Structure formats: structure tokens, C-alpha cells
Amino acid sequence: MTIINEWFKERFPKYRYALKHADPRTQNWFLLWNDPSGVIFLTLCYLLFVYFGPRVMRKREPLRVPSSMLFVYNLGLVAVSLYMLEEILVGVYQSGYSLVCQKLNVSRKPSEMKVTNALWLYYVSKAAEYMDTVFMIIRKRFTQITFLHCFHHSSMLIIWWIVMTWIPGGQAWFGPTLNCLIHVMMYTYYGLSAIPSLRDKLWWKKYITLFQLIQFGIILIHSMQGIVFGCEYPLWGQWLLGGYMIMMLILFINFYFQEYITRSNERKRPKSHLKIDNDEKTTSRQKDSYSVPKTLSLTYFNMASNKRKEPATDDSDVLIIRPLGAGQEVGRSCIYVEFKGKKILLDFGIHPGLSGRAALPFIDNTIEPEELDLLLISHFHLDHCGALPWFLNKTNFKGRCFMTHATKAIYKWLLSDCIRV
Secondary structure (H helix, E strand, C coil), rough: HHHHHHHHHHCCCCHHHHCCCCCCCCCCCCCCCCCCHHHHHHHHHHHHHHHHHHHHHCCCCCCCCCCHHHHHHHHHHHHHHHHHHHHHHHCCCCCHHHCCCCCCCCCCCHHHHHHHHHHHHHHHHHCCCHHHHHHHHHHHCCCCCCHHHHHHHHHHHHHHHHHHCCCCCCHHHHHHHHHHHHHHHHHHHHHHHHCCCHHHHHHHCHHHHHHHHHHHHHHHHHHHHHHCCCCCHHHHHHHHHHHHHHHHHHHHHHHHHHHHHHHHHHHHHCCCCCCCCCCCECCCCCCCCCCCCCCEEEEEEEEEEEEEEEECCCCCCEEEEEECCCCHCCCCCEEEECCCCCCEEECCHHHHHHHHHHCCCCCCCCCCCHHHHHHEEEECCCCCCCCCHHHHCCCCCCCCECCCCCCHHHHCCCCCCCEEE
């Protein structure tokens, strides 16, 4: 690890100078060591896992992570966030910190060290939060691995290595305090959502993102006012924290707008009727919320013999799977799932190597993208979702694609925020 540090010292004289002025209190602390090698190594490992993980998992079944493990993991992060919040607030109060401007104090007073220790734990927790992405990848929740998600997780560790190496205190206390409070709410939500019986009862995910936006705005204002009014805290540190908040604010505003505003407006638009099978029967989309069906009824359709077995009942609590009325000339069966008026596409006709509309031959003749609530894809030879961005961009549901075998897609699914098989 010291090779990286020595390389920096040889090529960047200002880096050598900067290390001489690092905070002496934290030089030998875990994951700091007055050396960026550890944090660079962890960040590179994280980014490589983000890149190669989905490619390795794409042809494999998702790992079954027990709900109890996810619950304990998220509950642990809630407990750590509460502890850090308490330690920072107590240390700030005992040290007599100013809410508006607090200069850096490198003393080893117990109250001052309480703040510094809490900020170090906050920094280390950013490495532990890499497990968020690990769980997403091994469970094949690839749609959750956005640029915002990866950038935020990887950059926070680097930003806070810089803070903890040179300016671990003073004005830097404010951001982590708000962030710990947000993380208590966020990981409480994730922990509860790991419990299947509670998943459909959680209504406040949207507000977590809203609170995150408010948090970034407040931290940005706090940083900018320190710059404007000449706070004694190092100016470069205030610009570092303030500039990072600007980036986070832009990315989260874009996410919030795309996730909750645009899709909400699209869902409010009137929908056309949908054709079912080969006749003129139509069904209006209903507003029922998803729930697990009581029984399962299959329409068996064989392309070779053209024989089908109709479901015994059309009850609203029965999951009905029927073949599509068009697009079957592609040589494979194309079917959609209907449950309480919801249209969920389960397609066997997607051709590997194609893109856009060419990869989705059923669209022009049957169901338009904006008429679907959920997309489930199964094909033994389709090993990537490369053909789907065009489709997902035109849909009104929360875009989810899930690659799996057909039988497992039918028998092992749960309707919730996203498909789980």
C-alpha cells in the first residue's frame, strides 16, 4: 500500500508538503494512516465489483439473501448512525461549538476528541455501506445500481479521507450530523422493507429522498455562508464540502424528478384499452395496489400444436397467464400476466443481439410500453438487458427487468416495489 503513497510523494511535491501539515491526532488511525493507499484500494475494488459483478451474475441465479440478514444489516447501520449522532451532538455541546462558524481545533480535550472520533467512525461507516451495492448485485437488483448510487458511495469515502486527514473537526461536524439523522430514517425503511409482511405498508420512501434533498440544501447553505462571512475554518475545506453538496444536490434533484415527478405525471395520463387474446375484449387498467395472488391459474399455449388450456376461473384474486394475441409469428410464445387489471409482460420472444423496437416484436401489434406495469423477461440465450433501455424509457411503471428462467418467473414471484423471484 505504501507504494501508492511513495508514488504520490515523488511526483507531487505539494502532496509531501500537505502531509506534513496533516492533523497529528488522526495520522495513525485505521483506514487513514496518513496514506491514501487504503482508501484508493477499497474504492477501486468497489468500482471493479460494480463493473464485473453484474456481468458475472447475469447468467447465474440471484443469491437468496435471508430477510433476517438484510434486517440485521440495516438495523446495525441504524444503531451506528444513532450512536454517531449522539456522540457528535454531545461533543459539540461540551466543546461549545458555534452553529454558524466553528474553526478547527486540534486539541486533545476529551470533548474535542469525542467529535473527532465520531467523525472517524462516520468515515469508516462509508466503507461499510459498500455492502448496499454488494447485496444489490448478488440479488440481481441491477436497476438499482445507478450512476448516482455508485458515485455517491465511492466518492464519500475519498472526500472523508481528505477531511479526516487534514480537517477532522470544526465546520465539518455539521454535515455528518444531518446525514446520520437521514440515515436513521433511510436504513429503518430498508430494514423494515426486508420483512415481506411489512413491505407493502411502507409509504414514506418518497419522503426519504425529499429529506435528502433538504439535507444537501441546508449543508450547502451552511458551507456557503461560512465562505461568504469569512469563517476561520480552512477555506479549501469549505469549498470541498460545499462543492460536493452542489454535485449531490444536482444528482438527487434529477433522481427525484425522474422517479417521482415525471412518472407520477405519466401515470395520471388517461390510458387506452388493451387487447386481450385474439378477440376484441378489452380491459381498463385498474388502480388496485399489488398484492400476492391467492391462487395461480395458467393458460398453457403450445406454438407447435396451437392448443391452449384456458384458466378455470377469471376471479380477481387469481393470477391469469395468457398468450398474447399478436407477435407470435416470431416463433416463440409471447405471454403477458394479468392480475387485478394489471398488465405484466412475460416474454419469450426477445431475440439476442437486437436493440430497440427490433428486439421487441410484440410492441407494434399488441401492448404499447406505457400500458405495462411491470416487465419480466425470460430467455435462455439473452444474457444482458442491453435491448431494454429504449423500452424502459417509454414505460410508466418503475422500470424493472429481471432475467430468469420461465418456470421460476411464473412460480416464484412477489409483487412489491420490484419483482423478486
